[in-house]
């Protein structure tokens with residue numbers, strides 16, 4: 090055992106720091122740190138910056154234009170980028186669809202779609218959930234019927250994150266009704282501009298437009314957009330989900346969020362004494378920090394394991410559970426830290442170019458909205474109840 | 488011992504409950520929250536007509552109640568309806584201070600409050616005071632017959648809509664001394680008062696208020712100069728009693744919505760309420776709410792006892808409201824799944840209010856520390 094970074098890792102860390110210093114604008118970092126609204130341009134722009142350096146597809150193999158970083162390098166980047174206030178990488182194309190394409194896609198599909206993910210031509214969104222199919226994803230009803238060279242899709246997807254910006258959606262659709270529900274599902278790629286698609290916003294409880302409903306009315310999709318074999322989509326979908334879940338662990342982002350809590354706790358004072366020195370508050374922070382430090386190592390242990398099976402399935406469930414619950418406890422610390430200034434909700438102040446009169450300290454603005462918004466992380470990507478169920482079944486045989 | 492309400496109080500509770508159930512909708516409430524006023528003037532007038540404001544004042548002040556249990560029954564119903572009309576700011580805080588300290592002429596305004604024609608706010612908290620109720624840096628300097636006020640007030644509930652502000656200011660002492668605090672009645676549009684009003688994340692309104700050389704007469708002083716602390720502490724205790732009661736109403740609605748959802752939402756071919764992983768947590772939610780309710784009963788029952796007895800029971804009730812309110816809010820969302828994350832679905836609005844109650848007049852950590860300090864005084 091050796092917890093220290095190798096000389097190569099340290100050199101890499103220095104390289105990452107230099108890159109962030111040169112390429113990440115302070116304005117963008119400020120938006121991220123204070124949970125302000127990121128525009129599509131912010132997100133696309135950051136992808137482009139990373140791509141120029143060859144650092145966008147960090148876990149892709151070199152042959153597809155990836156950086157092929159080791160798990161340690163990925164965590165170094167994640168830590169450094171989060172600490173510097175870099176936006177997160179939008180995962181739908183890079184971290185969800187791409188692994189599926191590489192493993193199950195045809196040569197033509199890989200050649201067409203992977204470069205477009207890298208250069209930003211296609212913004213992808215995820216069309217799994219439906220109103221009736223949430224945790225029980227396999228009960229999905231959106232139908233795809235073969236008609237010559239096309240599939241004709243009818244039905245509805247929901248909760249489609251950032252679908253308003255998307256060029257493409259990868260969908261799970263029902264192509265068969267025989268046997269178990271899992272056996273009649275296919276995985277298909279759909280152009281969001283296809284006739285018959287309508288998208289409707291869903292406003293979240295803190296007032297943001299982040300998710301959507303997507304309706305399919307006789308949408309014709311070329312049969313060549315099918316991934317792998319018809320009715321085998323469940324296998325591909327589950328493979329994708331394990332990637333989605335490890336990504337959700339978000340260790341770097343949690344470290345940055347905890348650092349922000351500590352900054353706030355130094356600035357806030359009670360009778361002149363920093364909140365950071367209040368024993369109640371300090372104890373709360375310490376307990377979360379201990380957990381996060383452990384998770385960071387759990388994450389590396391899992392990702393570094395030579396046994397590939399370990400990193401799939403139940404282990405990704407574990408990272409998802411701990412990662413999201415720790416993140417929510419950091420959100421909870423942050424709301425406690427800002428005291429009465431959790432209440433003001435000046436949503437315009439979270440938008441670019443706001444120059445109205447400030448209400449309270451700038452660091453307080455986005456804290457409560459983020460606390461409420463992040464209730465989602467224990468629900469999506471397979472709820473934490475579902476993850477615990479997976480561990481019960483897969484690991485313990487209950 | 489008797490855990491039933493008097494018949495009169497029960498009738499009052501039922502009439503408020505019926506009024507809210509029949510006429511008060513979340514949709515209209517949220518729309519009103521987006522207006523400059525921040526609530527519905529029409530609803531406020533109807534509440535006044537119903538006697539709901541008067542219930543918070545004693546007969547000698549022109550009301551027909553004012554007892555601690557009047558506060559709890561009313562605020563529980565307000566919590567159930569997620570009512571955002573300014574009962575707390577106008578009646579409990581502003582009105583409560585005037586009732587505690589006001590001279591006869593000053594108390595005339597209570598009649599207008601009860602009639603629904605006057606809005607008040609307690610301009611007390613400051614940018615650096617957090618929950619510390621004696622931390623006041625705003626100054627009151629004697630000048631001629633009156634005073635000059637200077638300072639900044641933070642997150643003043645109903646501060647934008649208030650006709651009259653009850654402003655706390657320091658006549659003497661260090662920033663957080665209890666001694667040396669004075670209260671003044673200041674018109675909302677007095678020269679030198681500037682107000683920045685905004686909505687809160689849970690659908691109320693508050694304001695940042697600056698006082699720049701605000702000149703007020705001696706007749707605006709509420710009670711004796713420098714001696715307002717005792718009344719401030721007591722009125723904040725009443726506010727916390729009200730908030731803890733409001734939390735119970737909101738928790739019960741969130742609980743019932745969640746139970747109902749567990750009985751109707753199907754996944755894996757069964758209603759999700761069949762999953763024991765959810766059943767047990769729902770059982771915890773249910774029994775914790777009963778605990779919160781008992782702590783509120785303790786606080787109301789001990790409110791007229793000694794200061795330490797009152798303050799300890801109130802801190803306990805507010806702590807449980809904060810802790811259990813958060814539990815209920817988070818569990819209600821989690822057990823609903825995605826639907827609870829939407830603006831359109833009601834439970835999220837209850838969750839936001841429940842969590843924000845912890846940010847008003849002391850959060851869990853504040854009240855635990857205060858309880859510890861008070862226990863030492865009691866010993």
Ligand SMILES: Cc1cc2nc3c(=O)[nH]c(=O)nc-3n(C[C@H](O)[C@H](O)[C@H](O)COP(=O)(O)OP(=O)(O)OC[C@H]3O[C@@H](n4cnc5c(N)ncnc54)[C@H](O)[C@@H]3O)c2cc1C
Pocket residue numbers: 214215216217218220222223224225247248249250300465468469470471472473474475478752754755759762764765821822823824825826828
């Ligand atoms: C903000 C947000 C963004 C999202 N983004 C996307 C996206 O981009 N693409 C996409 O396809 N989907 C997305 N989702 C959907 C998400 O994956 C689903 O919300 C999730 O799978 C849960 O489904 P549900 O909301 O229907 O809840 P339900 O499945 O109805 O669950 C309700 C409750 O029951 C519990 N439950 C269900 N079954 C069991 C069981 N067997 N045992 C114990 N408890 C159980 C759940 O854990 C939950 O607590 C998003 C959701 C949100 C909130």
Ligand SMILES: Cc1cc2nc3c(=O)[nH]c(=O)nc-3n(C[C@H](O)[C@H](O)[C@H](O)COP(=O)(O)OP(=O)(O)OC[C@H]3O[C@@H](n4cnc5c(N)ncnc54)[C@H](O)[C@@H]3O)c2cc1C
Pocket residue numbers: 763
């Ligand atoms: C100190 C002590 C004193 C006792 N005194 C008495 C007494 O005076 N009279 C008397 O009659 N009995 C007495 N008992 C027995 C007691 O009632 C049983 O131990 C108890 O009912 C649990 O049964 P069990 O030990 O067989 O465990 P099991 O029933 O085998 O349970 C094992 C575990 O599974 C859990 N479990 C079981 N069913 C479910 C379910 N449906 N859902 C979720 N979890 C479940 C249990 O909670 C437990 O954690 C006593 C036990 C103890 C430890």
